[in-house]
Amino acid sequence: SFIYSKFSKTENSKLSxxxxxxxxxxxxxxxxxxxPDIIAMISGFEGKELNDFIVYCNKNLKISNADNIIMAMNKIELLAKKYKEEKGIQKN
Known part of the structure; x- marks a missing residue:
């Protein structure tokens, strides 16, 4: 039942x-x-800048289960552009 599944510790641990x-x-x-390898390839960043951008992506990159590699690459490209604008980095 709904109540059992909501309040039972066994059921809650299964759900968790x-x-x-x-x-x-x-x-x-x-x-x-x-x-990280795909992010590096798309962004062109290296070293500390790459690490900083990966952290930025971890916070801002939204990937759903419906996304594919092309969609993910487009999202990374858009984030890289936004990141460069925010950081004042010259475009490649």
Missing amino acids: LQEARAEQKHYQFRDQIAG
Whole structure:
């Protein structure tokens, strides 16, 4: 029943495990289509600037399960442009 599933510790722990697995699967998917190597390739950044941009992407890059590699690359390109504007970095 709904009440049992909401208040049972056993059911809550099952739900937490399912949520954790779903979250882990999403992060693996995100890393496949928008991982650090892809971010580096698209942005052209290296070293500290790349690390700073990866942190920026971790905060601002929204990848859904419906996205594909092309969509992710477009999102990274837009974020790189925004990042460069915010930081006053000359465009390549």
